[in-house]
Amino acid sequence: MTKRIFRAVFLVSALALAVGLAFLMVVLYQFFGGQLETELKNEASYLSIAVENDGAKALEELPEHAERVTLISKDGDVLFDNRADASEMENHAEREEIREARERGYGQAVRTSNTLAEKTVYYALRLENGDVLRISSTQYTVAALLGGLLQPVLLVLIMVLILSGIFASRASKKIVKPLNELDLDDPEANETYDEVAPLLGKIRNQQRTIQQQLSAAKRQQQEFSIITENMSEGLLVIDKQTDLLSFNSSALRILGAKAAPQNQSVLTLNRSEPFRRTIDAVLAGGHRTELLQVQDGFCQLIANPVLRRGEVAGAVLLLVDVTERIQRENLRREFTANVSHELKTPLTSISGFAEIIQDGFVKQEDIKKFAGKIFDEAQRLIVLVGDVIKISQLDEGCLPYEEEEVDLFQAAGEILQRLHDPAQERGVSLHLEGGHIIHQTVKPILEEILYNLCENGIKYNREGGSVTVTVRRGEDGAEISVKDTGIGIPKPQQERIFERFYRVDKSHSKEVGGTGLGLSIVKHGAAYLGAGVSVHSEPGQGSEFILAWRGKK
Incomplete structure (x- = not known):
């Protein structure tokens, strides 16, 4: 901002200098041009008196560096010229200033030399005898004047530009200093330009809005953290490069990780083939469910892609600890197998003893003995069935008892x-x-x-x-x-x-x-x-x- 102010001040100063200098040159040029015409008119008046009294001889005594004086007869012939031979000069009857002098007593004309870049001012005065006295003086044109003054003008311009640069630099720094010292954390405490007050007001309003938005975002983040940290399920959020963006402690616990990798791939938490296969599938845009064996347990991995404008931007991974469910299922299968085995033993004995008795291979005196064994096995079977029923009732919590x-x-x-x-x-x-x-x-x-x-x-x-x-x-x-x-x-x-x-x-x-x-x-x-x-x-x-x-x- 300081550079922009510096350039603006410097350019304005330089432009103002250039315009002022040009205006001054024009004013001075006009002033000196008018001054020259007045001097020629006065000099013509003085010389006309001398010429009328003494004739052309009065002009011969003019100083060497005097203005050019020309005496023209009624017919336009040159009678005298202090800068040239009058006999060799052409007739001046048609000159503009001569014609005006004959008509109204005086005449003026200005002629510019294209080769010498000079301007000649003529003033003619009609004498009483009809002759015309003309005085002329040379004046440089603006271009010629500037050409002659080029070196000092350039020197002045350089000095002025340097001074403009110094003053512009100081001015820009002075202007910007209060802006650089603004306390944006507390806009109301600043004392600066009145023009900055609306900006500070907008900043104050924006800060209030930002603070409200930050407070709302922080509150939502805290609520999200509280919810996720109190979840028994593990939660992992990754980007499309598999880098871990967010997680909860349950995810680390389920995966058996002591700490989450910072700015690293989620694959560092689990390098098993099913886990990698799930990550590849979900980042390809598909939904995936996989059963993982972690440490001494099992977890259900549910992966869903996160889409942004139709493209996969990441994924959300949900880890559900299903160890107890798997163990229950295994226990239930084991229990079923054990019950089947335990029931099969007494039933086989009962069936065997009954078959022997039925086939008549048992003596009459041994029937009571075999019947006792059948009774014992039946009682064992009844006790087993009763215990199974008790276990089932305890598991279901549906016992018909009150405290x-x-x-x-x-x-x-x-x-x-x-x-x-x-x-x-x-x-x-x-x-x-x-x-x-x-x-x-x-x-x-x-x-x-x-x-x-x-x-x-x-x-x-x-x-x-x-x-x-x-x-x-x-x-x-x-x-x-x-x-x-x-x-x-x-x-x-x-x-x-x-x-x-x-x-x-x-x-x-x-x-x-x-x-x-x-x-x-x-x-x-x-x-x-x-x-x-x-x-x-x-x-x-x-x-x-x-x-x-x-x-x-």
């Missing part, structure tokens, strides 16, 4: 009473410790949990061992502990004992019987009651299962 106030100590005592005979048969003693605690819970499910834990404590105990049930108040709520002195559970297998049909020692399980669903029922039942179940066990030293309600005292 009630239950004395946990009394409920544990009733379970031990029911298991007195099986414990006595295996030589296992039962003990109940603790105190009475009233708790709001579902009694049938609680009894089922305690029964399974105590029954397992008896089945997997050593002869002469014990099972101790303790009802107490823990740090966070009521607790029931079931501790035995049995075979114990190895540490690596403690995480799997709550799986359906899982058995630590399959050979020993066949001896003691059971469906393999007891601890699974315990886990799901505890979850239904809003409690947690944990296990502490050492091989050969027994196990302790703790059922604890957190936050309920």
